[in-house]
Amino acid sequence: MLDEQFNFTEVRRKVISWENLTYEIPAGGSCFGERKQKTVLKNVSGVALPGELTAVMGPTGCGKSTLLNALAGRLHKVGVLSGEVLVNGALRADDFYGYSAYSLQDDALFGNLTVRETFWVVSHLRLPAGTSRQQRQSAVEELIKMMGLSGAADTYIGSSMRRGVSGGERKRAAIAVELISNPCILFLDEPTSGLDSFQAQSVLEALRGLAEMGRTVVIVIHQPRSSIFQMFDRLCVLSQGRALYMGVAAKSADHFAQIGFPCPQNFNTADFILDLVSIDSRTPESEANTAERVEKLARHFEEQSRDKMNNVEVQVEQPASQPPPKGRSIGTRRPGFFRQFGVLFWRSLRQNARNHVPNAITLVQSVLIAVLLGLIYQDIEMNQTGIKDRLGVLFFVTINTSMSAVFTIIQVFPAEKGIVSRERDSQTYSVAAYFASKYISEMPFKIFGPIVNGIILYWAVGLNPAAEAFFFFLLLLATLGLCAAAIGLAVGAWCPTQEVTFAVAPLIMIVFMLFGGFFIKVESLPTGSEWVAYLSPMLWGFVGVTTNDLRGLDGWECEPAASSNTSSAPGEQEDCNLVRECSTTGENILEKELDFAKYTRWEALMYLVLVGAGVLFVGYLGLVVTGNRYQPLSQERRFPRILSSRSRVAAGRS
Ligand SMILES: Nc1ncnc2c1ncn2[C@@H]1O[C@H](COP(=O)(O)OP(=O)(O)O)[C@@H](O)[C@H]1O
Ligand SMILES: [Mg+2]
Structure with missing residues (x-):
């Protein structure tokens, strides 16, 4: 058992679904008057499936990162979150952090370490205590191979003081660091920001690969080029904290066309959607017009959403029938x-x-x-x-x-x-x-x-x-x-x-x-x-x-x-x-x-x-x-559980 090689391709399958997520934060307000509330997310529901790449898109400040943080259990205790996030139909428990991974926009890497050294460090910190030296080594080499980093393995990560790997390699290294514990759910906030389109493509290809192994990958992305948009399986479009679309990415253009907003031919669908759902506040009229359009799209989606969600059930595999992955048989005790x-x-x-x-x-x-x-x-x-x-x-x-x-x-x-x-x-x-x-x-x-x-x-x-x-x-x-x-x-x-x-x-x-x-x-x-x-x-x-x-x-x-x-x-x-x-x-x-x-x-x-x-x-x-304090993973329900029976079906539990 001890000479077993690491296998990152065997992943447990987890459906993550969210229902009526509403997040309110205290907003400015006058010094003496009552405190105002700002609704950052409003009744957002959706689902991300194993084996798929789910993208959250929308204009700046529409609540994308907030949604991702809420799903990842990393929403700061600033406001009040209501609604539910379910994994395979059940509320998340503390072990959620063990099988999910989260990667932020700016990478948490030490610039003076090489890529291989960086992986070596995390292999010691994040693999269970009983892991042998050989297994660690195999895990590190496997990660390097899987993320296409063989050419950069012995290059410094780099910092402002030191030239290092390219932006795309750096991002893939940051993702790889999160992969060492073989998580089955991945959350990434703007993994392509700051990268040129070639590097962005390389990162997205790596993420697609990870999803195809059976992981549930959820990313926030601002303005994907069309070749990247085509890699998305599922798409969530937000504007002003409201969901305007949640469903199969390839059908998103049809959805908006049905409401009366067809995407012009030879136009990047992502750009079209982003233009459609953005508020144009250059003049009062344009602001009123675009706000009205967003309102219309939001209401239309709300009416349709139940039907759309039901379509999801049919496509979900039965995760319960998956055998447990072999690679984790060394126990889960953390290093001392x-x-x-x-x-x-x-x-x-x-x-x-x-x-x-x-x-x-x-x-x-x-x-x-x-x-x-x-x-x-x-x-x-x-x-x-x-x-x-x-x-x-x-x-x-x-x-x-x-x-x-x-x-x-x-x-x-x-x-x-x-x-x-x-x-x-x-x-x-x-x-x-x-x-x-x-x-x-x-x-x-x-x-x-x-x-x-x-x-x-x-x-x-x-x-x-x-x-x-x-x-x-x-x-x-x-x-x-x-x-x-x-x-x-x-x-x-x-x-x-x-x-x-x-x-x-x-x-x-x-x-x-x-x-x-x-x-x-x-x-x-x-x-x-x-x-x-x-x-x-x-x-x-x-x-x-x-x-x-x-x-x-x-x-x-x-x-x-x-x-x-x-x-x-x-x-x-x-x-x-x-x-x-x-x-x-x-x-x-x-x-x-x-x-x-x-x-x-x-x-x-x-x-x-x-x-x-x-x-x-x-x-x-x-x-x-001063360590981060997050909203509890499971909390009392404030809204009736409308979609939970669906989620259970989705998870193959009922
Ligand atoms: N902790 C916070 N304090 C104040 N405002 C916040 C906080 N978190 C989010 N917001 C506000 O919520 C809105 C959505 O933020 P965010 O989710 O980061 O947007 P984006 O879609 O750009 O990722 C923004 O207007 C932001 O100012
Ligand atoms: Mg953001």
Whole structure:
């Protein structure tokens, strides 16, 4: 059994039908008045059959994606959905996500992985735990072959930073990723958008192939060319949330002709239908005319729909008589935490390590900033002015290390979060496995910049010459980088978009900087606000680098003016004050200038680790809480079940 090859051609057959789907969302409305409702879908019914390609068409904003999301169980909890979606005549249960797959317009793929590597990762995450290495390999190779990706298998997927596979190949790879668990229902939102017509054709041919194996394929498509339109078996036409046609695609032109709108000869039927059902709001008259036409088409279809639906029954095969597919005999237990962690860690490490340009920028920045600091702060003198300079450079290093770590994370994490939230939708792995692997794989990249920076600037500026102080300084900078990276992850996890993340992260860092113990001592902060300082990694980083550098570093001279005047009689009182304020030992500086004498460097390091751990936990919670929340798959019926008896017939159950 274990050497069994993967077979993607054996698929369970599932009829998906939907009845009276109505979706209402709260819409704008006045600030004080009652909240208005917008009806996005209105009493939409239909059916998609196994072995067929069903297309949903209609003008922009007519509710196509909403319908697809409702069918796929991925409709956000924004509005109220009523009506029913049935699979083989029964309400969907949670296992629906296991046997259906959903692919969005923008592909959730990592650009720095090759096509084969991408499939390798999903084969580890999505195939059951008992799958052998040989089976995984066979599944990956089978997918490559089935989606016509043999020529591109070892090419990078590609991103804005890296040239990769073609648009069509990328789309087919994204579809293939969803196929690894051999789903029998496929939902795709605009799989051809952004592709030229040749690439679009290649994607549709692949989808047709998948349908012909027995899958139920439902796609949303905006403007198909005629050769693509001819590939559709079934068509659902929407306008303004209402169904204007649901039936055999080849008969759609006849349907509209019967109502008095014949398609001109040699005209692309898809273009004709789209023109027919679009509202033309260029002038008030054209808007009224087209709205009236849509109303007429909708009413006509409503009257006819029952008869049309009944035609469906005759054509449906008896899915219940299908034998269960053999390929799944390895069980359905999901891979455990450690396998998930391992694979995700590998993926993240690869993704980061191959980010050559950003990595090179980090290296160059670290070197340049260190050299610049060295030039500015070389020969800091051991006197009272030198103290100010030394504290300045130490605080600058603290800021630079924290800021760089936060910004490099928030540049990439929000985009990655989008991919991850979709993978989570497919129940691919746990948040804990992802978050742990993400953070740990980031570590080398977040440590490397501060270490390079620290090594150069330490000697360029001439900080404490004791060897152990040097190594502790590097340890502190690395820990500070990791703590700041945790902040970047946490902010990214909680913020809904990259824009919000870019607004929030600098704000938080500036507050932490203000409370970092350099501009104002912690004891001078307004009562009740000290806790902000204690949460600031910059404070603990600064406490660490200063105690490490200054403790035991004595022999600070008082300013010549202050020391030479101590013996002269006039102004003696004044001079005494000056002498008393003059710090001559490192301990003095920590005490008087900073109020840090009460801490040791190890305590600072420990607090830094604690703050980092706390922030990581907050970030983890953020990912858990902000995961997609969808409408429940089955809910109380609000409308009488008019079509369900038909659906049962369709499913071969009655
Ligand atoms: N979560 C939402 N919040 C606000 N408006 C929404 C939401 N979902 C859908 N809509 C509105 O519903 C209509 C249909 O959206 P959609 O299904 O995405 O259309 P399309 O046919 O272009 O895919 C649009 O007018 C859109 O603005
Ligand atoms: Mg859409």
